[in-house]
Amino acid sequence: MRAVQYDQFGSAPSIVDLPDPVAPDHGVVVRVAATGVCRSDWHAWKGHDDSVALPHVPGHEFAGVVTSVGDAVTRVSVGDRVTAPFVFACGTCPECVDGATQVCTRQQQPGFTLPGSHAESVVIPHADVNVVALPDAVGFAEAAALGCRFGTAYHALHARGRVAAGEWVVVFGCGGVGLSTIIVAVAAGAQVVAVDVSSAALERAAALGAVTVPMDRAAVAAVRTQTDGGAHVSIDAFGSRATSVAAVASLRPRGRHAGRPVARRRGRPGDPDGPRHRG
Numbered sequence: 598m599r600a601v602q603y604d605q606f607g608s609a610p611s612i613v614d615l616p617d618p619v620a621p622d623h624g625v626v627v628r629v630a631a632t633g634v635c636r637s638d639w640h641a642w643k644g645h646d647d648s649v650a651l652p653h654v655p656g657h658e659f660a661g662v663v664t665s666v667g668d669a670v671t672r673v674s675v676g677d678r679v680t681a682p683f684v685f686a687c688g689t690c691p692e693c694v695d696g697a698t699q700v701c702t703r704q705q706q707p708g709f710t711l712p713g714s715h716a717e718s719v720v721i722p723h724a725d726v727n728v729v730a731l732p733d734a735v736g737f738a739e740a741a742a743l744g745c746r747f748g749t750a751y752h753a754l755h756a757r758g759r760v761a762a763g764e765w766v767v768v769f770g771c772g773g774v775g776l777s778t779i780i781v782a783v784a785a786g787a788q789v790v791a792v793d794v795s796s797a798a799l800e801r802a803a804a805l806g807a808v809t810v811p812m813d814r815a816a817v818a819a820v821r822t823q824t825d826g827g828a829h830v831s832i833d834a835f836g837s838r839a840t841s842v843a844a845v846a847s848l849r850p851r852g853r854h855a856g857r858p859v860a861r862r863r864g865r866p867g868d869p870d871g872p873r874h875r876g
């Protein structure tokens with residue numbers, strides 16, 4: 598199969614011919630129909646991620662069609678249209694048994710610990726746990742966008758934030774995760790305030806239905822005024838000390854917060870390295 602591969606961190610990737618992947622007993626092979634490019638792919642390429650071994654095939658956001666199935670798989674068939682979250686869970690560790698597959702202690706990740714989806718085919722291990730069937734109405738490109746930032750946003754708002762219709766949600770940072778959070782919040786019937794330093798990002802947030810507030814010293818006061826005393830749920834979708842503190846300070850009493858861990862710089866000197874998070 599053809600695949601995108603790089604031999605050194607930061608070097609130009611090339612198109613190479615690799616052996617076709619073989620499904621493990623518990624896994625499937627998917628012919629990739631659509632795949633995304635994420636900031637985390639950039640971090641892997643720059644060498645910021647210890648789990649990436651060279652040479653490397655990137656890509657962790659994908660959808661496609663199952664072309665082969667391991668003997669132990671019971672829930673997935675050849676020809677199925679599928680996607681998967683970017684965390685491939687084991688299905689048997691205590692976290693998985695508890696339903697928290699996103700923090701599986703034996704997790705693998707395509708495009709990081711495994712060959713990724715910037716290739717004609719990709720393997721999904723433990724397919725009965727990880728494969729998500731696509732309804733016919735969901736296209737491959739749309740599905741490829743779901744397993745990374747949308748899954749993160751959905752879990753933050755619903756599992757951690759317990760968002761309810763009519764509540765105020767404030768979102769700090771309107772990049773991929775932040776804009777996904779706005780879409781999920783609006784779909785839940787919440788009212789959204791979006792905060793960012795970039796007017797272009799705020800324009801996108803407004804187009805999705807958010808009230809916008811520029812990120813500056815007055816941001817917290819503006820959010821508290823807009824939400825009549827503070828948001829019910831605050832999401833730090835950026836991950837800096839400033840956004841983390843402001844997001845918590847924007848809550849009303851008994852509000853709920855979910856955020857990205859504050860980034861630690863791990864890049865080489867001179868890298869224009871922002872927050873570093875996989876996914």
Ligand SMILES: [Zn+2]
Binds near residue numbers: 686691692693
């Ligand atoms: Zn597990």
Ligand SMILES: [Zn+2]
Binds near residue numbers: 636
């Ligand atoms: Zn991603």
